[in-house]
Amino acid sequence: MFSELDPPFRLLMGPGPVNAHPRVLRAMSVPLLGQFDPQMTTYMNETMALYRAVFETDNRWTFLIDGTARAAIEASLVSLLAPGEAVVVLSSGRFGLLLREIAERCGAVVTLVEAPWGEVVPAAEIEAAVARVKPRVVATVHGDTSTTMAQPIETLGDICARHSALLYVDATATLGGMRVPVDAWGADIVTAGLQKCLAGPPGIAPITISDRAAAHIFSRRHVEGGIATAADAPARGARIGSNYFDLAMVMDYWSERRLNHHTEASSMLYAARECARLILEEGIEARVARHRAAGEAMAAGLRAMGLTLYGDQGHKMFNVVGIEIPAGVPGEAVRSEMLDEFGIEIGTSFGPLAGRIWRIGTMGYNARRDAVLTTLAALEAVLRGHGFALVSGAAVDAARAHYAGLS
Amino acid sequence: MFSELDPPFRLLMGPGPVNAHPRVLRAMSVPLLGQFDPQMTTYMNETMALYRAVFETDNRWTFLIDGTARAAIEASLVSLLAPGEAVVVLSSGRFGLLLREIAERCGAVVTLVEAPWGEVVPAAEIEAAVARVKPRVVATVHGDTSTTMAQPIETLGDICARHSALLYVDATATLGGMRVPVDAWGADIVTAGLQKCLAGPPGIAPITISDRAAAHIFSRRHVEGGIATAADAPARGARIGSNYFDLAMVMDYWSERRLNHHTEASSMLYAARECARLILEEGIEARVARHRAAGEAMAAGLRAMGLTLYGDQGHKMFNVVGIEIPAGVPGEAVRSEMLDEFGIEIGTSFGPLAGRIWRIGTMGYNARRDAVLTTLAALEAVLRGHGFALVSGAAVDAARAHYAGLS
Structure with missing residues (x-):
């Protein structure tokens, strides 16, 4: 028998998950309700309304997917893309490649438009690919934490509209920390996760779907046996290749019909609502400004420590920064000392960047001045211990000065 | 802006979700850890060990799927079954039909072996079908809450062994309330959900996988781009049709390799561990006896009220009972009065049984004497109000007498 949960103190300054806001943690200890209890369906409807505001959209179909962020990506792509259909995927990092991976498993024909890691994909190349391929869907990550780059989305809606494509955006790492104006973008499906700038735990994923995309998905509606009624003649479109991720049935569950599909993850819904x-x-606006301030203060401190930031700083996400690990400094030892001695977690990265950069996040509850200053002080001490040449105190002073300049 | 969560008191005596144990609710408010923090991976390993004991198995691959119970069903079937492969599905209720539905969406060729709702599928018919079809997989529900019947599993392991099939069992509604002796059954994959006899919230799903089934799944391993290494040459087997539900990658995530797949749903893992x-x-043994006692006391009380229980009582699940709605009694009005006046939820059913039976569960935290007696007292009052002929007090007395006879 293992003992009661009693984890050590941690300040999670990696690329996520980060510390959940205490109010979100408390929300999960609220007693459960039956899944069709009037109070439960009221909470579901309220959650839909709240996320419409968070996503800056009027989309009726704004709800939650019961799984982690990648569950919502897969639900989106498998519900939009029938086998053999074309999709244009933008990629300049690990999570762009994940979109390709998931689309391929849906049986879609993928055209990848790539840029080097640390950059973003130029709009002209995107439009050229879309014009050539005429895809059903254009899919992109907004902020790819593997490289810390934020792909500009502003022009994509128009490109998709010109070529009759649907636009999917993975905003897992940006929603709540950067603007994600779904309607202004003209995006058709946007998904996220709780565990980054939303200040919650991983495990449930907000999604919003335009009427146009919903109509396409409903054209593939095949209600499952055992609960289908006489009115549920299958739609003409190809049946969606997943039951759990069949957004036609999930939308029916979140609608007045309350189709019995999965059983909503009540405690995680409570967390998402909070x-x-x-x-x-x-x-x-204030929340995005808080993320921008924390990210800029962190970057100012890191530069003052003599470190080099990774990637195109003109397209950096507000809420995470990549740092090139200096020659001669053992990257993993630094991470271990930060964790073991200071209780502070920072991240490494994936693939070609594994062991080449650290990643420090300032997300959600942790996009705070004290978290920035504490992290810089700890990193300075650890780097000094490894003989890295720096001016003691300069990092924290630079971050403090950045904050002072904002007020 | 909607107000703080403050749901009304509810005693959830339907077929699930039921009230979570207070210790489980509190576990979810424990602070988060980074997903590869040594304490987090320790908690993951502890959770694997704990569920080996719960599933009565030595299976190394015993872990959690981040989704509701049906997510684990889909993960099992999509990882086992390549398109075109044969599966024999047993069905005598809504959740048997769900297995068919999910298997079809995996592209499998389904042979359904059916019994009427309210009965179980005879072993001889199962073996005949398996001998004829020679399927890759035999799939069955253990306890189908739609009918309250528990399919006997004891003989299925031998049948599958004789015909080289893998055995999948959905124990969503029974694990923690009836014995689920995975190794003694010879089952290859068994999955569950937290929100019934495990006394937790919906949203994460325990799974256990035999070495034989794991070897088959690993023969289909295709590690995703962006994190695959040179050692990750794709296996020869067909790539699994889902990324999120690719159990080869999920097992790599839960192994010493800690492959970066999804981000584990920490708070739900805390709940599952508790x-x-x-x-x-x-x-x-004590827990199953508690469920059996509560189920039998509830049944005794319902009979003493003059009600007729639904289905083959020789195969009834311990933890839920179906009641034929008496002629002239408005079933939905009874449920509403139970909820609105007494704060007690009971269930209806699906498809051919919708409006024909109520379902009352005695599951997990609610498999308690006080919950049984309170529910019977409330139901008696409501039925009396609708003019149903009964002997006042007989139901509660019968249930108390049943409990008295056990001590």
């Missing part, structure tokens, strides 16, 4: 309440109480 | 600790503290 995350959204916190965002709207703070205000989206 | 559910298992509660079971093992109580003891599996």
Whole structure:
């Protein structure tokens, strides 16, 4: 028998998950309700309304997928793409490659438009590919934490509209920390996860779907046996290749029909609802400004420590920064000392960047001045211990000066 | 802006979700850890060990799927079954039909062996079908809550062994309430959900996989681009049709390799760990006896009220009972009055049984004497109000007498 949960103190300054807001943690200890209890369906409807505001959209179909962020990606792509259909995927990092991976498993024909890691994909190349391929879907990550780059989305809606494609955006790592104006973008499906700038735990994933994309998905509706009624003649479109991720049935579950599909993950819904309440109480503009301030202060401190930031700083996400690990400094030992001695987690990266960069996040509850200053002080001490040449105190002073300049 | 969560009191006596144990609710408010923090991977390993005991198995591959119970079903079937492969599915209720549905979406060729709802599928018919079809997989539900019947599993392992099939069992509604002796059954994959006899919230799903089934799944391993290494040459087997549910990668995530797949749903893992600790503290035998006692006392009380129980009582699940709605009694009005006046939820059913039976569960935290007696007292009052002829007090007395006879 193992003992009661009692984890050590951790300040999670990696690329996510980060510390959940205490109010979100408490929300999960609220007693459960039956899944069709009037109070439960009221909470579901309220959650839909709250996320409409968070996603800056009027989309009716704004709800939750019961799984982690990648569950919502897969639900989107498998529900949009029938086998053999074309998709254009933008990629300049690990999570762009994940979109390709998932689309391939849906049986889609993928055209990858790539840029080097550390950059973003130029709009002209995107439009050229879309014009050539005429895809059903264009899929992109907004902020790819593997490289810390934020792909500009502003022009993609128009490109998709010109070529009759649907636009999918993975905003897992940006929603709540950067603006994700779904309707202004003209995006058709946007998904996220709780465990980054939304300040919640991983395990449930907000999604919003335009009427146009919903109509396409409903054209593939095949209600499962055992609960289908006489009115549920299968639609003409190809049956969606997953039951759990069949967004036609999931939308029916979140609609007045309350189709019995999965059983909603009540405690995680409570968490998601509280995350959204916190965002709207703070205000989206103020929250994004808080993330920008923390990210810029962190970057100022890191530069003052003599470190080199990774990637195109003109396209960096507000809420995570990559740092080139200096020659002669053991990257993993630094991470271990940060964790073991200071209780602070920072990240490494994937694939070609594994062991080449650290990643430090300032996300959600942790996009705070004290978290920035504490992390810089600890990193300075650890780097000094490894003989890295730096001016003691300069990093924290630079971050403090950045904050002072904002007020 | 919507107000803080403050749901009304509910005693959830339907077929699940039921009230979570208070210790499980509290576990979810424990602070988060980074996903590869040594303490987090320790908790993951502990959870694997705990669920080996709960599943009564030595299976190394015993872990969690981040989704509701049906997510684990889909992960099992999509990872086992390549398109075109044969599966024999047993069905005598809605959740048997769900297995067919999910298998079809995997592209499998399904042979359904059916019994009427309210009965179980005879072993001879199963063996005949398996001998004829020679399927890759035989799939069955253990306890189908739609009918309250428990399919006997004891003979299925031998049948599958004789015909070289893999055995999948959906124990969503029974694990923690009836014995699920995975190794004694000779089952290859068994999955569950937290929200019934495990006394937790919906949203994460325990799974156990035999070495034989794991070897088959690893023969289909295709590690995704972006994290695959030179050692990850694709296996020869067909790539699994889902990324999120690719059990080869999920097992790599839960192994020493810690392959970066999804981000584990930490708070739900905390909940699942606490559910298992509660079971093992109580003891599996004692817990099953508690469920049996509550189920039998409930049945005794319902009979004493003059109600007719639904289905083959020789194969009834311990933890849920179906009641034929008496002629002239408005079934939905009874459920509403139970909920609105007494705070007690009971269920209806699906498809051919919708509006024909109620279902009352005695599961997990709610498999308690007080919950049984309170529910019977409330139901009696509501039925009396609708003019149903009964002997006042007989139901509660019968249930108390049943409990008295056990001590």
